[in-house]
Amino acid sequence: MIKAIVTDIEGTTSSIDFVHQTLFPYAKQHLRRYLHEHADQPEVAAQLAATAELEGRSFASIDEAADVLERWIAEDRKATPLKDLQGLIWAEGYADGELSGHVYADTPIYLEQWHAAGKKLYVYSSGSEAAQKLIFGHSDAGDLTPLFSGYFDTRIGAKREAAAYRTILERIGLPGSEVLFLSDIGEELDAAREAGLKTCQLIRDAQAKPFPAHPQAKDFSGITID
Incomplete structure (x- = not known):
């Protein structure tokens, strides 16, 4: 689960x-x-x-x-x-209204569904925690920050190192088997899996390099949660 x-x-x-x-x-x-x-x-x-x-x-x-x-x-x-x-x-x-945070059209739909289903949502990005909150707080779909329980950036560790994901698990207080990590970068998914997390790779465009060792989805509608 x-x-x-x-x-x-x-x-x-x-x-x-x-x-x-x-x-x-x-x-x-x-x-x-x-x-x-x-x-x-x-x-x-x-x-x-x-x-x-x-x-x-x-x-x-x-x-x-x-x-x-x-x-x-x-x-x-x-x-x-x-x-x-x-x-x-x-x-x-x-x-100043010069920037608006882009999110894919399916992003707010599934974040809201997962949140409503009782799933805790977190962000882990190389951008600072403050920058993460800005993207979601000023997104094209409105303020999405109430959906998230926490944010992690490079202070927690490098995204391609398993130690960072182990620290995240410690912070959120769950075993890896109960946490799903979503990313388009295969090396990040490898590190998360090494730490015990479940993984899914997003292949949204031609820039994503497929890593077949992980489940894949073209958008959030293709992600299996349970």
Whole structure:
């Protein structure tokens, strides 16, 4: 009996293109300005310090830090300080009405059905917890955040390492046999299965690389819960 569902975002609940063609460019476009305007704020200063630590050097200026962060965006680097800063920038975009979180048409339908059936819903994405809440809180289908019981990001661990999923199980207090992980990335599914979770791969578009070792579905309607 599946009691909880942990879902990825990109290619799973939401379009990869939305993240890579809308969110990432928006963050890059506004990054340098945002840093200059908010560098003295504790949350931003902490992320700049974390960026310097990961680079192994100090920055002589805000622009030097921005150069590094823009490079990380181009590399699609899963670095926590970058993800946190992106989330702060996106928060401005959502608040100003310039951004709206994309979700596939079937996503809200099945999230609501699973929630109504008593399944606990969680998100595990490389984007920061704050960014996850923004996508679902300002989604095309309205505010979906009341459906979720919790959010996990890279602070919990790397998505392709089984240890991260074991920590998630500890946090939600369920055995892996009662938790289903949804993702379009086979390596993430492998790691989740190694930790004991049930898995299903979403094959929503040509960008998804099929991993036949896992059950597959073209959208949420093809997922078997029980």
